[in-house]
Amino acid sequence: MNKKSIIELDEVVIKFSGDSGDGMQLTGMQFSNTSALLGNDISTFPDYPAEIRAPQGTVGGVSGFQLHLGTKEINTPGDYADVLVAMNPAALKANLRWVKSGGTIIVDIDSFNEKNIKRAGYDTDPLKDERIGNFNIIEAPITLLTREALKDMGLDQKSISRSKNMFALGMVYWLFSRPLDFTEKFFEDKFKKVPLIAEANRKVLHAGFNYALTIEALPSYRINPAKIKPGMYRNINGNIATAWGLLAAAERAKLELFIGSYPITPATEILQELSYRKDLGVKSFQAEDEIAGIATAIGASFTGKFAVTTTSGPGLALKTEAMGLAVIMELPLVIVNVQRGGPSTGLPTKTEQADLLQALYGRNGESPIPVVAASTPSNCFYYAFEAGRIALEHMTPVILLTDGFLANGSEPWKIMRTEELPEVNVKMVNKDIADYKPYLRDKNMVRSWAIPGMPGFEHRLGSLEKMAVTGTVSYVPENHQVMTNERASKIANIVNHIPSQTIEGDEDADLLLIGWGSTYGHLLTTVRELREEGIKVALAQFNYIFPLPNNTEVVLSKYKKRLVCELNMGQFASYLRINFPQYEYLQYNKVQGLPFTVIELKEVIKKHL
Amino acid sequence: MQTIEVLNYTAKDFKSDQEIRWCAGCGDIAILNAVQKAMAELGRKKEEFVVVSGIGCSSRFPYYMNTYGFHGIHGRAGAIASGIKVANPKLSVWQITGDGDALAIGGNHFIHEIRRNIDLNVLIFNNQIYGLTKGQFSPTSKYGQVTKTSPYGTVEAPFNPGELTIGARGSFFARGLDMNVALNVELFKSAEAHRGTSVVEILQNCVIFNDGTFNYLTDKEHREDRIVVLEHGKPMIFGKEKNKGLILNGFKLKVAEIGVDGVTEADILVHDAHEADPSLHLALINMSFPEFPVAFGVIRAVAANTYDAAVENQIHNIQAKAKIKSLNDLMLSGDVWEVK
Numbered sequence: 001m002n003k004k005s006i007i008e009l010d011e012v013v014i015k016f017s018g019d020s021g022d023g024m025q026l027t028g029m030q031f032s033n034t035s036a037l038l039g040n041d042i043s044t045f046p047d048y049p050a051e052i053r054a055p056q057g058t059v060g061g062v063s064g065f066q067l068h069l070g071t072k073e074i075n076t077p078g079d080y081a082d083v084l085v086a087m088n089p090a091a092l093k094a095n096l097r098w099v100k101s102g103g104t105i106i107v108d109i110d111s112f113n114e115k116n117i118k119r120a121g122y123d124t125d126p127l128k129d130e131r132i133g134n135f136n137i138i139e140a141p142i143t144l145l146t147r148e149a150l151k152d153m154g155l156d157q158k159s160i161s162r163s164k165n166m167f168a169l170g171m172v173y174w175l176f177s178r179p180l181d182f183t184e185k186f187f188e189d190k191f192k193k194v195p196l197i198a199e200a201n202r203k204v205l206h207a208g209f210n211y212a213l214t215i216e217a218l219p220s221y222r223i224n225p226a227k228i229k230p231g232m233y234r235n236i237n238g239n240i241a242t243a244w245g246l247l248a249a250a251e252r253a254k255l256e257l258f259i260g261s262y263p264i265t266p267a268t269e270i271l272q273e274l275s276y277r278k279d280l281g282v283k284s285f286q287a288e289d290e291i292a293g294i295a296t297a298i299g300a301s302f303t304g305k306f307a308v309t310t311t312s313g314p315g316l317a318l319k320t321e322a323m324g325l326a327v328i329m330e331l332p333l334v335i336v337n338v339q340r341g342g343p344s345t346g347l348p349t350k351t352e353q354a355d356l357l358q359a360l361y362g363r364n365g366e367s368p369i370p371v372v373a374a375s376t377p378s379n380c381f382y383y384a385f386e387a388g389r390i391a392l393e394h395m396t397p398v399i400l401l402t403d404g405f406l407a408n409g410s411e412p413w414k415i416m417r418t419e420e421l422p423e424v425n426v427k428m429v430n431k432d433i434a435d436y437k438p439y440l441r442d443k444n445m446v447r448s449w450a451i452p453g454m455p456g457f458e459h460r461l462g463s464l465e466k467m468a469v470t471g472t473v474s475y476v477p478e479n480h481q482v483m484t485n486e487r488a489s490k491i492a493n494i495v496n497h498i499p500s501q502t503i504e505g506d507e508d509a510d511l512l513l514i515g516w517g518s519t520y521g522h523l524l525t526t527v528r529e530l531r532e533e534g535i536k537v538a539l540a541q542f543n544y545i546f547p548l549p550n551n552t553e554v555v556l557s558k559y560k561k562r563l564v565c566e567l568n569m570g571q572f573a574s575y576l577r578i579n580f581p582q583y584e585y586l587q588y589n590k591v592q593g594l595p596f597t598v599i600e601l602k603e604v605i606k607k608h609l
Numbered sequence: 610m611q612t613i614e615v616l617n618y619t620a621k622d623f624k625s626d627q628e629i630r631w632c633a634g635c636g637d638i639a640i641l642n643a644v645q646k647a648m649a650e651l652g653r654k655k656e657e658f659v660v661v662s663g664i665g666c667s668s669r670f671p672y673y674m675n676t677y678g679f680h681g682i683h684g685r686a687g688a689i690a691s692g693i694k695v696a697n698p699k700l701s702v703w704q705i706t707g708d709g710d711a712l713a714i715g716g717n718h719f720i721h722e723i724r725r726n727i728d729l730n731v732l733i734f735n736n737q738i739y740g741l742t743k744g745q746f747s748p749t750s751k752y753g754q755v756t757k758t759s760p761y762g763t764v765e766a767p768f769n770p771g772e773l774t775i776g777a778r779g780s781f782f783a784r785g786l787d788m789n790v791a792l793n794v795e796l797f798k799s800a801e802a803h804r805g806t807s808v809v810e811i812l813q814n815c816v817i818f819n820d821g822t823f824n825y826l827t828d829k830e831h832r833e834d835r836i837v838v839l840e841h842g843k844p845m846i847f848g849k850e851k852n853k854g855l856i857l858n859g860f861k862l863k864v865a866e867i868g869v870d871g872v873t874e875a876d877i878l879v880h881d882a883h884e885a886d887p888s889l890h891l892a893l894i895n896m897s898f899p900e901f902p903v904a905f906g907v908i909r910a911v912a913a914n915t916y917d918a919a920v921e922n923q924i925h926n927i928q929a930k931a932k933i934k935s936l937n938d939l940m941l942s943g944d945v946w947e948v949k
Contacts, residue, residue, distance in 0.1 A: 033944055036946070037944070037946050039948060228948045229948070230947075230948050230949055231947070231948060232941060232945055232946070232947050233945065233946050233947070233948055234940070234943065234944060234945040234946070235944065244936065244939070244940065247936045247939075248936055251935075251936055256696075258692070258695075258696050260692055277939075278923055278924045278927040278928070279927050279928055279931035279932075279933045279934075279939075280933065280935070280936065280939065281924055281928065283695060283696060283920060283924070285691070285692065285695055287688065287721075288688075288717050288718065288721040289717055291685060291688065291718075292685070292688035292691070292717070292718055292721070295681070295682075295685040295688035295689045295692060295718075296688050296689070296691050296692030296695070297692060298681075298689060298692065299661070299679070299688070299689040299690065299691065299692025299693040299694075299696065300692045300693065300695070300696035302659075302679055302689075302692075302693055303659075303692075303693050303696040303697040303700070304697075305696045305697075307692075307696075321682055322682060322685065324682075325681065325682050415940045415941060415945065416940075417937055418935075418936050418937055452656065452657070452658075452659045452677040452693070452697065452700050453656055453657060453697065453699065453700065454656060455654065455655070455656040456656070457656070458655065458656060458675055458676050458677050458678075459677065459678070460625070460671050460672050460674070460677075460678035460679070460680065461678070461679055461680070462671070462672065462678075462679070462680030462681075463664070463680055463681060463682050464680065472627065472672075473627070473672060
């Protein structure tokens with residue numbers, strides 16, 4: 001192949017895979033950051049095992065990082081890879097079925113020894129299998145050449161073998177004509193105190209780049225910059241965007257942010273990021289358990305802070321009773337649930353949308369809590385802000401649903417300024433009121449907030465049912481009905497303070513695709529590709545789950561068929577059936593710990609047309 | 610010029626308008642009176658007090674206080690109180706809890722608030738029974754105690770709240786008795802003065818489900834021989850005749866009689882509540898009748914850093930040096946690029 005020929009591509013999917021200790025996540029992040037700086041649109045999807053260092057060389061221990069970049073708008077991390085990097089036989093085994101026919105596979109040939117081949121579960125060398133003939137296999141001696149590059153540097157074997165990933169990255173950089181300086185700078189900063197390590201990584205990166213240039217076995221691709229709105233950009237993942245969105249809500253409400261949380265995959269990064277944010281005055285409390293996480297947050301809310309707690313499915317279950325406490329006390333609180341595969345411990349590092357009904361209904365008593373869902377990694381920022389706004393303006397706990405796919409996935413984000421967000425009107429009591437009635441409500445059924453330290457407003461809140469208006473304990477039967485109705489209508493009223501549901505695609509289509517939360521990118525891409533094929537289809541992707549937007553019924557009524565696609569066994573579909581039983585709903589469901597693929601969605605839709 | 614407000618509170622100022630619903634003769638009523646009296650004497654503004662509770666008979670307490678109050682959920686008072694104090698360290702936060710609320714369902718929060726040394730006053734009303742659910746054994750019920758859920762006697766050993774406090778690296782522990790209002794007022798004031806988690810156990814009689822369990826300590830005839838009230842800097846002397854005292858025999862405590870076997874008042878141990886080594890405090894906490902008198906008073910009060918102040922200091926120090934002053938700064942930091 002002529003090394004000078006350059007093939008232009010609109011989009012490409014690359015997957016880096018290796019042992020969970022091979023540094024594939026870092027490698028993938030370096031490639032996506034470099035590409036973002038060149039102006040490509042990108043979507044990433046890290047996929048890693050629950051074990052920190054799963055048994056080496058086994059399929060269970062394979063860690064992968066998939067990224068999709070292009071000159072056009074990119075909304076998913078891609079279904080199938082154009083290029084796979086497999087650092088060992090297990091990585092090849094785990095990912096081969098996700099490589100496009102004719103795709104390029106770069107393997108570290110030094111790792112394809114008998115032991116590793118057996119450990120990966122192959123009987124014979126897969127590279128000698130005829131089925132591999134469908135792919136362009138590049139057998140690169142990555143381990144050997146990494147050692148060779150570093151032989152005079154006086155490094156130990158462990159440090160040398162840790163640099164292998166940079167050889168692979170160097171090769172892929174050459175393949176896609178990327179500059180090396182971004183990654184070089186990254187290592188200079190990261191290893192400021194150990195310049196030897198920075199230099200080693202730089203050397204191996206160049207060795208990989210030069211090797212790819214020399215072997216003439218690889219085509220060179222070019223992916224031109226995408227047409228992107230002018231402005232300042234950065235890459236952001238869902239967890240960081242969530243943390244910053246919560247900060248934005250605190251800023252727009254002029255309140256201090258308090259987070260009470262307990263580490264849990266895949267939500268931990270939000271607690272970590274906010275723990276760093278002491279520079280912005282955040283009080284972070286790593287509690288002794290999930291219950292203490294939410295209980296400390298409710299305590300902080302009682303004192304007038306913007307309080308949040310972050311968790312994932314099992315943790316949400318543990319917080320259940322305390323969520324009811326926030327409901328009856330009518331205190332603002334945001335509960336972030338980064339969903340993962342369940343039930344029980346389930347699939348801690350994999351994505352799923354199966355906590356929807358838990359969020360909506362998983363509490364004792366009549367205890368309505370608004371539910372909001374983010375739908376892209378970067379819009380976690382906006383919906384975290386929205387969850388905070390609703391909580392503070394309506395004096396209620398709010399659940400924000402994200403998931404593992406959004407939490408770890410990243411994309412370029414046009415940085416906004418906080419002034420672009422609306423102010424949050426906190427329901428702080430008017431200090432001129434002489435006789436404070438904690439449960440006196442305004443026209444939106446919202447009570448006012450008085451906090452310790454305010455003279456003359458001393459009052460008692462509690463988990464017992466309380467008398468309307470005064471808030472004293474009451475067991476009067478009719479009063480319980482009154483208070484239950486008031487709590488329900490307060491939440492129902494929020495519908496007047498959220499936007500209407502939008503539709504994308506063809507208004508006059510027969511089929512409406514319905515999704516919620518993180519499936520947006522896949523559903524949108526599906527709709528786009530079908531329309532390019534001349535098929536009429538529309539999409540309604542819901543972010544406001546409870547209450548549903550005011551025009552939901554109108555949206556549902558416009559189409560002959562409604563197909564609800566979700567990464568659970570049909571929870572949103574059943575929720576729509578409860579709310580709008582007059583319509584029929586088709587379903588497409590998947591629970592494999594993975595996002596949808598556009599290919600499978602297109603097939604399903606075509607069947608229904 | 611700073612104006613100094615004179616706070617002329619009386620106990621009455623801390624009484625709410627809610628009717629007290631504890632049983633007639635319940636030890637909780639005397640404790641309520643002592644808390645109201647102590648708060649009136651503390652010289653703090655009423656609006657700075659927050660009384661937090663969990664679930665149980667004792668946990669109805671906040672409703673009877675004319676302060677900010679928070680009646681939480683079972684076992685979580687410690688976590689809620691921690692959140693309140695850390696969020697606003699200017700407040701005086703009082704956690705009212707019972708032996709079930711603090712030591713069974715809330716055990717985890719109890720040990721961790723103590724470990725962190727958050728500046729809270731934790732009042733455990735220990736009646737050695739579950740009252741609100743009508744008479745089941747608690748984690749402090751005596752071994753073998755017959756209750757509705759232990760009709761043949763319990764087969765589990767009880768916790769001693771003080772021992773647990775020491776085990777969790779507590780900086781303050783005191784013990785009071787429900788009917789001894791004067792002592793309790795002093796203990797509550799000491800608890801408030803101490804910076805850190807101040808645990809005060811109050812032995813409290815449940816007139817309905819465990820009546821008389823502390824009679825051996827309250828009985829007029831014998832009580833002075835069966836209790837020792839410890840005061841920092843004073844010898845550990847007790848007894849109707851003030852002729853008994855505690856001495857060390859090897860590593861163990863021993864009751865001695867002054868004037869017998871050559872023991873003089875100078876031989877009696879002097880109480881040092883400020884000693885960091887908890888060994889002797891633990892021995893005092895674990896003294897039980899009939900071998901020993903039961904210890905009351907402030908047994909341990911050791912200066913230590915508090916979590917809530919440390920959080921404030923850390924934020925203050927980091928903000929002083931930080932380059933990032935706003936969320937807008939943060940969002941524009943690190944790897945960003947401009948598309949023109």
